[in-house]
Amino acid sequence: MELTLYRYGHGSDSTGDLLLVNGEFFGYALEDEGRVVKISGETRIPAGRYEIKLRNEGGLTKKYAKKYQFHRGMLHLQDVPGFEWIYIHTGNTDDHTDGCILVGYSTSVRRHEHTIGRSVEAYTDLYQLVLLALDRGEQIFITVQDMEAAA
Template sequence: MELTLTRTAKRKTYTIGRLAVDGEPFCDTLEPTWRDIGYGRPGRKIPGRTAIPAGRYPVVITYSPKFDKWLPLLLHVPMFEGVRIHAGNTAEDTAGCILVGENLKPGMVLNSNIWVHRLKQKIVEAKARGEGVWITVK
């Protein structure tokens, strides 16, 4: 299964995106501020306030002690650890993770718990079919 996160609005305090599953629009996303911290380029990571670098990452579901639930986890994200896809509404609810929901208000995603549940369900179904799950962030 291929997830694609296309960042559509890079603002001073947050980043809005659109998540697609196997090419089909799925939901909106919210991340911290995007900063150009890629390999060989200028910029610097500000812990807890920086969106992950663009790239393609494997996704698994593991238990999160912080959230006390099973959540998607992105693996091998350069300069980051523990990047999850989880519920939240504003950039204050993420320290680098991807929040999913509906971008119905500027700088926010709403109905986040519903969208996390739906995404987890799709990932579990893909894994049950023996598929790998990847996310491309651009």
């Protein structure tokens, strides 16, 4: 399974993204802002291609296991240069990211800052697609890139 994240909107605290699954539009995503010098919990990950695996350790894993009956681990991006514990998860604003990728079905911009909505619904749907792919023995990858680089 191939996920693609196109960064299209850049605010001072947030980045608005489009999310595709196997080349088809799925929804929106949100990341922290880009920075030349990383600030922990306040900087988006570098563009690149990353494998996603399930991670069954940590506090967020326990929280999501209680919240979602279907949950088998966090969607964990592997080998992100300069970052640890980068997940795809729920949330609506850059305050919820800590460098991770949030997913949603709606998006808005206010005062040049991006937010997303219907995050739990989008996360649930994306997670189910990932589980189906994993159960078929597929690897899951995400490619993160700026829209300018895609043109």
